[in-house]
Amino acid sequence: MAIVFWLCITVLFLDLTGATRLWFGWMAKIQFLPAVLAANVGVTVLWVVVTMLIGRIYCSVICPLGVMQDGMIHVADWVHRLRTKKKIGLYHFWAPRWTHWMRLAILAVLCVGIVVGGGFVVQWLAPYSSYGRIATSIFRPVALWVNDILADAAAERDSFAFWHVTWTQFDLALLVTSAVTLAILIVSTIVGGRFYCNNICPVGTVLGLLGRRAVMRIHIDADKCVKCGLCEHKCKSMAIDSKRCFVDNSRCIDCFNCLEVCHKDAISFGKIKASATTTKDEKVTVDATRRTMLTTAVTLAAASQLKAVDKVTDGGLAVIEDKKRYERQTPICPPGALSLKNLQQHCTGCQLCVSACPNGVLHPSTGLLHYLQPTMSYEVNHCRPECHACSDVCPAGAILPLGKTHEEKMQRKSSLKIGRAVWVRENCLPVAMEERCGNCATHCPTGAITMVPLGEDSGPNALRVPSVDDERCIGCGACEHLCPVRPFSAIHVEGIEVQREI
Numbered sequence: 251m252a253i254v255f256w257l258c259i260t261v262l263f264l265d266l267t268g269a270t271r272l273w274f275g276w277m278a279k280i281q282f283l284p285a286v287l288a289a290n291v292g293v294t295v296l297w298v299v300v301t302m303l304i305g306r307i308y309c310s311v312i313c314p315l316g317v318m319q320d321g322m323i324h325v326a327d328w329v330h331r332l333r334t335k336k337k338i339g340l341y342h343f344w345a346p347r348w349t350h351w352m353r354l355a356i357l358a359v360l361c362v363g364i365v366v367g368g369g370f371v372v373q374w375l376a377p378y379s380s381y382g383r384i385a386t387s388i389f390r391p392v393a394l395w396v397n398d399i400l401a402d403a404a405a406e407r408d409s410f411a412f413w414h415v416t417w418t419q420f421d422l423a424l425l426v427t428s429a430v431t432l433a434i435l436i437v438s439t440i441v442g443g444r445f446y447c448n449n450i451c452p453v454g455t456v457l458g459l460l461g462r463r464a465v466m467r468i469h470i471d472a473d474k475c476v477k478c479g480l481c482e483h484k485c486k487s488m489a490i491d492s493k494r495c496f497v498d499n500s501r502c503i504d505c506f507n508c509l510e511v512c513h514k515d516a517i518s519f520g521k522i523k524a525s526a527t528t529t530k531d532e533k534v535t536v537d538a539t540r541r542t543m544l545t546t547a548v549t550l551a552a553a554s555q556l557k558a559v560d561k562v563t564d565g566g567l568a569v570i571e572d573k574k575r576y577e578r579q580t581p582i583c584p585p586g587a588l589s590l591k592n593l594q595q596h597c598t599g600c601q602l603c604v605s606a607c608p609n610g611v612l613h614p615s616t617g618l619l620h621y622l623q624p625t626m627s628y629e630v631n632h633c634r635p636e637c638h639a640c641s642d643v644c645p646a647g648a649i650l651p652l653g654k655t656h657e658e659k660m661q662r663k664s665s666l667k668i669g670r671a672v673w674v675r676e677n678c679l680p681v682a683m684e685e686r687c688g689n690c691a692t693h694c695p696t697g698a699i700t701m702v703p704l705g706e707d708s709g710p711n712a713l714r715v716p717s718v719d720d721e722r723c724i725g726c727g728a729c730e731h732l733c734p735v736r737p738f739s740a741i742h743v744e745g746i747e748v749q750r751e752i
Contacts, residue, residue, distance in 0.1 A: 252310060256317040262643070263385035263605045264393040266415050271606060271643055278602060278645040281378040282308060282453050287364070287596045288647030298460060305461040305468075309447055309454055310503040315381040315435075316447055316454075320505070322439040323486045353448070353455045360452040373599035373622060377451050378645075380431050382600030383622065387421070387428040390605065424601070424614045424622060443486045448501045458500035466520055468502050468509075470495040474516035481508035481517055573629035574737040581615060582626035582669045582725060582745035585633065586641035586649045589748040590620075597623040597648035603640035609633065611727065612640060623648075626668075628727030628743065635664045635695055635726065664695070665751050669725025669743040671698065671718045677740035680704050680713040690716050690729035690741050698722035699729060699741075716741060721752060 258274040265271060279285065285293035297308050309316045356375065363371030373379050394415055401412040438445040447454040461467070470481075472495040482492040485508055489501035495516075508517050580590070584603060587593040599622035604612045609631040614622040624640070626633060638659040641649045652659040652666070671690075679687040681704065691699040698721075701714035716729070718741075725743045733739035 252317045252320065255312055256314050259314045259381075260385055260389065262602060263382060264390055265605075266394075266397060268606060268608060268639060271639075275643055277312075278378070278600075278643065280312065281645055282313075282457070283372070283376045284378060284598060284600070284645035284647075287372070287598065288645065290647075297457070301457045301460040302464055304466045304504065305464040305499060306454070306457045306503045308457060309444075310505050313377055313381075313447075313453070314385075315377040315451075316444070316503070318381060318384075319435060319439050319444055319447065320486065322436060323443055326440050349449045353450070353452075353458075356450060357452045357455045373597065375450075375452050376598040376600070377447075377453055379598035379600035382602055382605075383424060383428040384432050386601035386605050387425045388432065391420075421614050421616070423616045427622065443488050444501075444503065445488075447503070448487060461502070462500040464499060467499045467522065468497045468504075468506075468517065468519050469522050470497055471516045471518065474514050476514055476516075478513075480511040480513075484508055484511045571736045573739065575613075575627045575629055576730075576738065576742045578742075578744055580745035580747065581617070581620060582727075582743060583749065584612060584624055584626060584640045584649050585638070585663050585666050585668050585749070586644075586652050587668075587749065588650065590745070591747075593623060593648050594620060595648075596646050598646050599623050600646070602643050602645070603649060606639040606643045607637075608639060609637060626727070626745075628730040630731070632727035632731040633668075636660055638663055662751070665724070667724045667746065667750050667752050669723075669727075669745045670720050671723045671725065671729050671741055672744050673716055673718060673741050674738070675715070675740075677735050677738060678715055679735060679740065680715050682735075684713060686713060687734065688714065688716075689732045689734060693728045693732045694723075695726060695728060696722050696724055698724075724752065 255277060258270075259277050261270050262274055262278060279288075279290070280293050280296075282294070282297050284290075285297075300307060310320070311317070359371060360375050363375075397412055398414050401414045404410065404412045435446055438450075444454075448458065468489075470490070470492075475492070475495050477492050477495075479492045482490045485502075486505060487501045487503050489498040490496070490508060491498075504519075506519065509519065583590055583593050599614065601614060601622070601624075603624050604614060611626050611628060611631050611633050612624045613627055615625040638652050638656075641651050641659075644650075652662045675681055679685045688701050691701050698719045699716045700719070702717045704713040704715050725745070727743050730739045730742045733741055
């Protein structure tokens, strides 16, 4: 189940067609922290009840970051066995007291961040979002590279099963952030198994507190146990102290590795009787904390840089200069975000909307207050009226659905104002080069741009420049994208604080 969930959620970030999001999109919306931020009471209550009944099954099966760590643990354990030529596992019980207070402090920081609307704090601590950034910036380029190889092979056989895809959402800040996160996970996994899950991840802390007294949980029978230590060294969460026959169920993730290796049937999973809840040694150490020390310095993982896209040439002679991204005074929020404030409060920066955007207009922001949250830019395309992919996939309530049916979503999006077009006089072709143009007015889907005479001459041969009706402009960016002026368009879109229907 863990592998299936991990593969399906990974596909959500790697899919180039968007088709699988219709099948697996619900897997993103049942993630714990996004459900809390989206005020999804049903999902939140579901995981609270499940955890109180059978423990932290969410962390071992549903959370993609946790499952990826399990894969790292298996690799680290295999290398350890190969290097030492011993069958004994890599980890052992070690729960210093300071880790208990560290995990509570991190949870407190997250709670404060949610209350005050500090999305910047939440996105650094949300496990699902951390995995989303890794999948988008590290796994996705690899998937695109493989896709291009398959496209070349298919083309040689006159097949159109695959086609070349140009990725326009590459962002250095996102790549560096994801590489650092991945490096922390690798180091913490090697040193302490699921150290990250049980000492840093706030979701693990909340579910650990709930699962500590779960109805069904792991228990060691002290009368049968011979203290061989196999269960302790096999436990990836370092939750078992075999010397005291103690299981810290707040760290246990129900992987059941301990049940597989115990040869004396001393370990069981089920309802524990009140008299058998703790041993004498457990009562003394019941407040012992959960995890391992992070003792190794974080090393920055080397990340392969995306291959630069070849510039388009005119007949092989003149190079057409690429457009550059505007530094907008107000960021453009995706349609359905409601406002900059709502986006900042709810967005966890998971990058699922960025991966889902078929037009390449969504990018992770580099601003301090909105770091890695989606913002829009139109140098490679514009936000098409028929597209509503970003609002369909957001699991955290940062981008709300535009409607229930496709027709309803299209109708609302065509009238939803997300920005306003601004004309830059000195860049415009009629002004700068005295040449006729009118691309912006021709392609404006709402008719918000009209061409007016540049000077006093209003005859049919007079030069004309665009005039923007702010009440009709929705900020889709068609004018900015299709403007022939480079590197900066003669007309660009500025965001607005609060979206509204016109």
